[in-house]
Amino acid sequence: MTTKEKRSESRRAAIYARISNDKQKGKEGEGLGVQRQLEDCRDLAQRLGLTVVAEFVDNDISAHSGRERPEYLAMLDEVKAGRIDVVVAWHTDRLHRLTRELEKYIEHCEPHNVETHTVKAGHVDLSTATGRMVAKILGSIAQQESEQKIERMKAAYRQRAKTGRAHIRTHRPFGWDDDGLTLRQEEAGAVEFMTRSIIKGESIASIARDLNGQGLRTSRGREWTVRSVREVAMRPRNAGLVQYDGQILDGVTGEWQAIVSESDFRTVLSILKDPKRRTNTDGTAIKHLLPGIAMCGKCGAPCKYAIVHHTKAGKPSQHVYRCSKSTCVVRDEKKLDNLVTRVALMLLLNQKMRKALAPRDGEGPDYLTERDRINEQLDELAAAYGRGTFTLSQVETASTALRERMQVLDGLIATQTRGDTLREMLSVPDLVQAWEQLPLSRKREVIRSLMTVQVMPIGKGNYRNVKFHQHIKITLVNDVLGDEDLTAAILAHRLTSDQERAVVRAFAA
Numbered sequence: 001m002t003t004k005e006k007r008s009e010s011r012r013a014a015i016y017a018r019i020s021n022d023k024q025k026g027k028e029g030e031g032l033g034v035q036r037q038l039e040d041c042r043d044l045a046q047r048l049g050l051t052v053v054a055e056f057v058d059n060d061i062s063a064h065s066g067r068e069r070p071e072y073l074a075m076l077d078e079v080k081a082g083r084i085d086v087v088v089a090w091h092t093d094r095l096h097r098l099t100r101e102l103e104k105y106i107e108h109c110e111p112h113n114v115e116t117h118t119v120k121a122g123h124v125d126l127s128t129a130t131g132r133m134v135a136k137i138l139g140s141i142a143q144q145e146s147e148q149k150i151e152r153m154k155a156a157y158r159q160r161a162k163t164g165r166a167h168i169r170t171h172r173p174f175g176w177d178d179d180g181l182t183l184r185q186e187e188a189g190a191v192e193f194m195t196r197s198i199i200k201g202e203s204i205a206s207i208a209r210d211l212n213g214q215g216l217r218t219s220r221g222r223e224w225t226v227r228s229v230r231e232v233a234m235r236p237r238n239a240g241l242v243q244y245d246g247q248i249l250d251g252v253t254g255e256w257q258a259i260v261s262e263s264d265f266r267t268v269l270s271i272l273k274d275p276k277r278r279t280n281t282d283g284t285a286i287k288h289l290l291p292g293i294a295m296c297g298k299c300g301a302p303c304k305y306a307i308v309h310h311t312k313a314g315k316p317s318q319h320v321y322r323c324s325k326s327t328c329v330v331r332d333e334k335k336l337d338n339l340v341t342r343v344a345l346m347l348l349l350n351q352k353m354r355k356a357l358a359p360r361d362g363e364g365p366d367y368l369t370e371r372d373r374i375n376e377q378l379d380e381l382a383a384a385y386g387r388g389t390f391t392l393s394q395v396e397t398a399s400t401a402l403r404e405r406m407q408v409l410d411g412l413i414a415t416q417t418r419g420d421t422l423r424e425m426l427s428v429p430d431l432v433q434a435w436e437q438l439p440l441s442r443k444r445e446v447i448r449s450l451m452t453v454q455v456m457p458i459g460k461g462n463y464r465n466v467k468f469h470q471h472i473k474i475t476l477v478n479d480v481l482g483d484e485d486l487t488a489a490i491l492a493h494r495l496t497s498d499q500e501r502a503v504v505r506a507f508a509a
């Protein structure tokens, strides 16, 4: 019997599969990962004409952490005992992610001429220096890349074909029929309303109240709460996007009819995920203009709204903003509201400011198209990876850059849509009236995007001699202007137009 014949007839293979414990992934996904690895490895073994004599699976144990992998060690024992000719793994990073592990592995395999084949990186020839180097490089890439990222990408590729379908788990998705595909017009209208209202800056609580007021109920027949509005508004399926394992699958479109545009949906996500929003507007309706916007000029803490009750009988209570941390500063609410509003509106009227805020060349950059293009490129990468043109590590390197750009784009898309609310204010004929009709939360957004407000302490005995605005420090957010004198000019009432005079009259401090 020649060596070749002997090898082809009786090469015994051991399959090794492993998936690390990733807290952010569900149990279901984990099991699936190992199952897929095993299936792919069995296929490979068959293609290579190997006889699988053993399968070793380490689940939920990260090789990276350096903890023991009992099945891996059992496999090495088999290798050492000469009972295995070929090790089949999904990728080299399944076998060893640490260089010292790789060295030990080579040590065991070499004396018995044990070969290593992987589904993704092909034959890893550890008998040559080059092969060992390749294995080391692959290993070090695996070490660097977060496993979560890799798994997410793989899951996305694999599930792509399957998850384009409606995925109904426990109950009917609000907005669609039981099949999850057909729109229920009234409910779809409500989803659109939620999305629009959130972008406009309405509070979630007020949206819930509106929906309940219209007699609408959730798909489980319950009244709307802040929680359920948030949940429904943040569903990717609203925009026809598919979510798998907590991740939106880029480039996958659901079979169902979308209710809102992708850019609107992404804007809603960015608004609702904004940590600033969580403290200011989530849950309760906003009642005051400047809490959290006006900052204490002494200690830097945000100012809060408060009522100061006077002990002297007959003296009315005073509504104020005060330092939320200490007793640094206290200022009259109405006066500060008026001053800040006046400055905001004067800025919106200012020619220089208008130029800076105005969209350039029509609608501005088309980030959404660029985002689509990146999705296509990722698809192409995935296809190249599927054909074996690129290795996994090459695909990972390329896709990491693309995904990073995509994240930037998501932010830009959100800013663009939100900036639109500010630009809307530039085109209204009567600014004072338009302002008064804005919801409080949207006024806050406009102010926030224009300036920072610091309430400065007033020295003792100074109260009678100073003007209110002299101890409010307003700084323009928009450094496009590079004009620090602008607010000073505005505060000094250097007026040029009727509109400006109207603003001053309406919001005299």
Ligand SMILES: [Zn+2]
Residues within 6 Å of the ligand: 296, 297, 298, 299, 300, 301, 323, 324, 325, 326, 327, 328, 329
């Ligand atoms: Zn303070």
